[in-house]
Amino acid sequence: EDRKAAAASDDPYGNEPERHPALKLNSAKPFNAETPSTFLAENYHTPNALFFVRNHLPAPDIKEKDYVLEIEGPGMKGMKLSLQDLRTKFKHYSVSSVVQCAGNRRFEMSEQKKVKGLGWDTGAISNAEWTGVRLRDVLLYAGLDEENLGELRHCQFEGYDRDATAPYGSSIPLRKAIDRYGDCILAFKMNGEPIPRDHGYPVRVIVPGVVGARNVKWLAKVSVAKEESPSFWQQKDYKTFPPNLNWDNVTDKEFQKAESIQELPVTSAVTEPKPRTAVTVEDGKMVVKGYAYSGGGRGIARVDVSCDGGQTWQVANLNKGPKTVESGREWGWSLWSAEIQVPTGLKEVEVICKATDGSANVQPEEMMPIWNLRGLLNNAWHRAKYTVKHE
Amino acid sequence: EDRKAAAASDDPYGNEPERHPALKLNSAKPFNAETPSTFLAENYHTPNALFFVRNHLPAPDIKEKDYVLEIEGPGMKGMKLSLQDLRTKFKHYSVSSVVQCAGNRRFEMSEQKKVKGLGWDTGAISNAEWTGVRLRDVLLYAGLDEENLGELRHCQFEGYDRDATAPYGSSIPLRKAIDRYGDCILAFKMNGEPIPRDHGYPVRVIVPGVVGARNVKWLAKVSVAKEESPSFWQQKDYKTFPPNLNWDNVTDKEFQKAESIQELPVTSAVTEPKPRTAVTVEDGKMVVKGYAYSGGGRGIARVDVSCDGGQTWQVANLNKGPKTVESGREWGWSLWSAEIQVPTGLKEVEVICKATDGSANVQPEEMMPIWNLRGLLNNAWHRAKYTVKHE
Ligand SMILES: [Mo]
Ligand SMILES: [Mo]
Numbered sequence: 108e109d110r111k112a113a114a115a116s117d118d119p120y121g122n123e124p125e126r127h128p129a130l131k132l133n134s135a136k137p138f139n140a141e142t143p144s145t146f147l148a149e150n151y152h153t154p155n156a157l158f159f160v161r162n163h164l165p166a167p168d169i170k171e172k173d174y175v176l177e178i179e180g181p182g183m184k185g186m187k188l189s190l191q192d193l194r195t196k197f198k199h200y201s202v203s204s205v206v207q208c209a210g211n212r213r214f215e216m217s218e219q220k221k222v223k224g225l226g227w228d229t230g231a232i233s234n235a236e237w238t239g240v241r242l243r244d245v246l247l248y249a250g251l252d253e254e255n256l257g258e259l260r261h262c263q264f265e266g267y268d269r270d271a272t273a274p275y276g277s278s279i280p281l282r283k284a285i286d287r288y289g290d291c292i293l294a295f296k297m298n299g300e301p302i303p304r305d306h307g308y309p310v311r312v313i314v315p316g317v318v319g320a321r322n323v324k325w326l327a328k329v330s331v332a333k334e335e336s337p338s339f340w341q342q343k344d345y346k347t348f349p350p351n352l353n354w355d356n357v358t359d360k361e362f363q364k365a366e367s368i369q370e371l372p373v374t375s376a377v378t379e380p381k382p383r384t385a386v387t388v389e390d391g392k393m394v395v396k397g398y399a400y401s402g403g404g405r406g407i408a409r410v411d412v413s414c415d416g417g418q419t420w421q422v423a424n425l426n427k428g429p430k431t432v433e434s435g436r437e438w439g440w441s442l443w444s445a446e447i448q449v450p451t452g453l454k455e456v457e458v459i460c461k462a463t464d465g466s467a468n469v470q471p472e473e474m475m476p477i478w479n480l481r482g483l484l485n486n487a488w489h490r491a492k493y494t495v496k497h498e
Numbered sequence: 499e500d501r502k503a504a505a506a507s508d509d510p511y512g513n514e515p516e517r518h519p520a521l522k523l524n525s526a527k528p529f530n531a532e533t534p535s536t537f538l539a540e541n542y543h544t545p546n547a548l549f550f551v552r553n554h555l556p557a558p559d560i561k562e563k564d565y566v567l568e569i570e571g572p573g574m575k576g577m578k579l580s581l582q583d584l585r586t587k588f589k590h591y592s593v594s595s596v597v598q599c600a601g602n603r604r605f606e607m608s609e610q611k612k613v614k615g616l617g618w619d620t621g622a623i624s625n626a627e628w629t630g631v632r633l634r635d636v637l638l639y640a641g642l643d644e645e646n647l648g649e650l651r652h653c654q655f656e657g658y659d660r661d662a663t664a665p666y667g668s669s670i671p672l673r674k675a676i677d678r679y680g681d682c683i684l685a686f687k688m689n690g691e692p693i694p695r696d697h698g699y700p701v702r703v704i705v706p707g708v709v710g711a712r713n714v715k716w717l718a719k720v721s722v723a724k725e726e727s728p729s730f731w732q733q734k735d736y737k738t739f740p741p742n743l744n745w746d747n748v749t750d751k752e753f754q755k756a757e758s759i760q761e762l763p764v765t766s767a768v769t770e771p772k773p774r775t776a777v778t779v780e781d782g783k784m785v786v787k788g789y790a791y792s793g794g795g796r797g798i799a800r801v802d803v804s805c806d807g808g809q810t811w812q813v814a815n816l817n818k819g820p821k822t823v824e825s826g827r828e829w830g831w832s833l834w835s836a837e838i839q840v841p842t843g844l845k846e847v848e849v850i851c852k853a854t855d856g857s858a859n860v861q862p863e864e865m866m867p868i869w870n871l872r873g874l875l876n877n878a879w880h881r882a883k884y885t886v887k888h889e
Contacts, residue, residue: 282679476860
């Protein structure tokens, strides 16, 4: 015990929480692990223990009684709220919302042409029901005057996770933070339980429809500001680049100019059976499952599945889960399934899926036209290959 | 004169307005005509006389003094407003907003596999600055209680244009109509002038980011309701279908099930030089121009241009015009231009453009995976072919 404590004091990663052994490890320090493929489409709300984990730094270990959330901004009352304040001063809301890492499906993109970043397969995405209070209500309580925003354009977040010099930080457009129908919440429950430590105990800001990196865990501070967050992760990371820029020709200026990722594009994946495995096909029939998701609350209109390289398509069945918001926006994903015909004699089959969102946006066929040096936002058609045994 | 009047009384299309001779006629009765290709990227706000026209029925001829707008809904005060009421009772707002027909670029899709509908090229889209009053303000004035919407989910519109049995009609989600940041307006000015007759004089509802068909001209009535508009154009048209359905296998049930088009997906086109013409290239350089647009206020993040079939890409310059809304959403289009290198010796060149929107949605490469029986929402990469003379 003493030796363990001593080790902990040296290693910033010496006091990490327990993790479910089924999580697919991507990096140990910081801890990054994805939901295993075959669990993704099994639960509309991903169980907390199997929810993918994307940490940038050591996981803070915060006691409820010590927790303080600071709220500030020009012209507002500076304010410090305890967890009890959050729970008792504001109305509670629940939102089904996906969290997806910008690097989800980077592995496939890197196979086409190498990119930099964690090699996520299709499991850097999960969906939970989050319960808490509206960010909007807290900002108005702290004195934000929504009819006179002046030059205020951004809502910055800081976490209690930090490196030697600075905390984790990010920001979102202020409009998203205060939109009556934006459904941003300061969550203290995840699927009905206190938020587990790996997911931001005691409070995580949930920014539905927006990239995971802005859904700051272990939330320490909310600031209304003229500028985006100055943090590394807002300024130098989580940005997209055109396919003509690579690590040899990209400049600091390009990094400054590039837009911060906010809303996510439409995507989908085949998750069952597990891709790159052998499957047994009975009477030429095979059931495939997966997820589909689009940012901005756009919801999924349709998922098409093909097993002839995209020559013909079949429409999948959708499970959209319970609706928990009055805005009519779909912040959760759609799980899908389809029974497909595998021609007899075929020894290998490639199942392709592509989704269309509520705004009629579709996924691109290929990866190279959306290739970018950080391997972010790969939403090309997903192709799952199987070797087939007919019975 | 007498003969002309007699003809007018027989022909429902006997009293149509004058039109600019440069408009590219698509159908005479009802009048449908597009903005000529080479004018599209020349003005951030399309001049009124060259703004594309998509009429479904004869154009009403309404006198200002006779104009009445009816507002109604369960639990609301029934209300009739004159043009003077609209102008004087509510605050005025201006919004740069694209109107795009769902059938824009249908011609290209029909070339791949025949679809039904008007054969629009790339000019069934234009952009104007619209001035009027917020639909939100008018609905709240008429007694809509936004905190108690109950089962009210839709905002229906009727126009003064009608066939033998019913007026033109459509609807949008109620949330869009009342969103503080949705920027829907009842417009009485278009680019600073009274709205021309072909564009809805005296009042057109502008629903930024949403398909043209819901931006009802000659607005007669606004109704808050539980259901979508019962009109033909909401129920039987302006819907999307999967590529596996065609006119031989589509059923009434499929038409009922299909979702009404609302927000538009990301698109772009090369408009200058005019595609399918001969161009003279000096020192291997050629300047190309076009537009890019995405629905939902997402704005355009980037336009990429290629003249080697998509192997390499170059980033175009964007003109985003003046910003006129505080919401930060971009309801207008982005005009773009790029100077490209045309390899000497090449006798034909194909210029491809593709846009990425603020939510990282991209255009698909090909048309067949998004083919649909009505030929709607074709947003595949645009390919403009030229024969080249080098100088
Ligand atoms: Mo991420
Ligand atoms: Mo249209």
